[in-house]
Amino acid sequence: MPRSDDLNPYWNHNVHYHRLVLGAVPDGCARALDIGCGDGLLVRKLARRIPEVTGVDRSPAMILLAREAGARSPNATFVEADFMTADESLPGGYDFLSAVAVLHHLDFTAAVRRMAALLAPGGRLVVIGLARTRTPLDWLVSGAGVPAARALARRHGGTSGPSGMPIEDADMTWGEIRRAARNMLPGSRIRRHLLWRYALVWDKPHS
Secondary structure (H helix, E strand, C coil): CCCCECCECCCCCCHHHHHHHHHCCCCCCCEEEEECCCCCHHHHHHCCCCCEEEEEECCHHHHHHHHHHCCCCCCEEEEECCCCCCCCCCCCCEEEEEEECCHHHCCHHHHHHHHHHHEEEEEEEEEEECCECCCHHHHHHHHHHHHHHHHHHHHCCCCCCCCCCCCCCCCCEHHHHHHHHHHHCCCCEEEEECCCEEEEEEECCCC
16 A cells, blocks of 8 residues: 555545646646635645645535644635635635536536636636536446546555545536536636546636
């Protein structure tokens, strides 16, 4: 079993794509927001390269875990709130916004509109999301992910994560998500990944 540390205490399909999120942080990023931060694992990673990082989650239990684990990250702040309605605690103007396995828990249109509003002009949004498998091609691609997921889990000593994380199936299909992203976020880039996730990246226009 690989050695764990403070920034990699466990592995699962969402944590697997943290590296993709970190790689998308733009140069000169000063303020970041991670939506649905859970126990704050991604926030702590972001805080190693961004001066000011906020994690928001509506679960009191998750925020408690995040604050305990993030005690040694003075530039990380954790807010217990619903990001859809929190105004004073989430003032906006963020250079970078991430949301990992969060969007399928929410109304897609309303949530994406809110995320875009929280970004500063020129800011970047990165979503790691889930979609519903429907077409024969969907099932073929999903099936191809099974051996990869098993191999990666063995390499990392199995899948795990903090207890109490919400689990919900996605309602929107891969095609529906692509069309919605194209309509709402012109110029966005969306790519389907092997472990039943997609990555959506969008740069907010400067004006």
